[in-house]
Structures are given as structure tokens and as C-alpha cells.
Amino acid sequence: MEFPSELFGSVWHTTSLERYSMIVVNGCIKVNPDIPDSERWGTKLGEKHFPFVRSLGGISVFDFRDFDVDATDWATFVPCRTDWQNAVWIEVDISKLGDRFKSAQSISPLCQDSC
Structure with a gap:
């Protein structure tokens, strides 16, 4: 599968069409939206x-600003929810977040050289 070129150079959040509708109604991506844990990514095991x-206390995003698609098996860390018929990608304007945006490099010593 080829990496979607539209995603290069930006930070993105992905969600279902149903959850996107909730985001529009709320006017923002909530840290803890009103959905059961059983429907959240990576929570089925407790x-x-x-x-x-x-x-x-954050939201999951994909940072494709300095992304090298040839050096990364991107499909292994970008979730593909087979129970969703569609996925919506929302571009996040991190300039509006100030110091609230935390990159992988800023929170994990493991990512200092490899993320």
C-alpha cells in the first residue's frame, strides 16, 4: 500500500465517520470522548x-512532518480499523496548541534519535 501523499508534512488525528460527527458537534477533539473503552484503540486487553x-491525558496523533516513508513500515503503526467502513483524517494545527503539543521526541528518550 502506498503512503497517502496528502498526509506528508503535517500532524493528523484519525477517527471514524461517526466519531468525526461527535467532534464537529463538540467543536474539538476531546481527550476522553463519551465512548466505551471497548470501542477505543488498544483497550480491549484492559x-x-x-x-x-x-x-x-492526550489524543493520539500521527506526526508526518519529517516523515521518511522509505525508512519506516508506516502501515504497522497507522491503525486500520476493519470495523470502520471509512476513516476521517483531521489535520491538527499544532501552532494553535503552543506548549500543549508534545512530540514523541520530547517525551521519550527512546525517540531522541530514532523517531
């Missing part, structure tokens, strides 16, 4: 396996 971003 709290011990929740995504790291949830422990930070």
Missing part, C-alpha cells in the same frame, strides 16, 4: 495495555 497517550 487498562494495563492502554495506549501511552491516554496516560498523558
Whole structure:
């Protein structure tokens, strides 16, 4: 599968069409939207396996600003929800977030050289 060129150079959040409608109604992407844990990414195995971003009180995003598609097997970390018929990609304007945007490099020593 070829990487979607529209995603290069920006930060993105992906969601279902149904959840996108909730985002539009709310006017923002909520940290903890009103959906059951059973429908969230990576929560079916219980709290011990929740995504790291949830422990930070954040939202999951994909940072494709300096992304080298040839050096990364991107399909292994971009979720493909087979239970969704469509996926909506929302571009995040991180300039509006100030110091609230935390890159992988800023929170994990493991990403200092490899992320």
C-alpha cells in the first residue's frame, strides 16, 4: 500500500465517520470522548495495555512532518480499523496548541534519535 501523499508534512488525528460527527458537534477533539473503552484503540486487553497517550491525558496523533516513508513500515503503526467502513483524517494545527503539543521526541528518550 502506498503512503497517502496528502498526509506528508503535517500532524493528523484519525477517527471514524461517526466519531468525526461527535467532534464537529463538540467543536474539538476531546481527550476522553463519551465512548466505551471497548470501542477505543488498544483497550480491549484492559487498562494495563492502554495506549501511552491516554496516560498523558492526550489524543493520539500521527506526526508526518519529517516523515521518511522509505525508512519506516508506516502501515504497522497507522491503525486500520476493519470495523470502520471509512476513516476521517483531521489535520491538527499544532501552532494553535503552543506548549500543549508534545512530540514523541520530547517525551521519550527512546525517540531522541530514532523517531
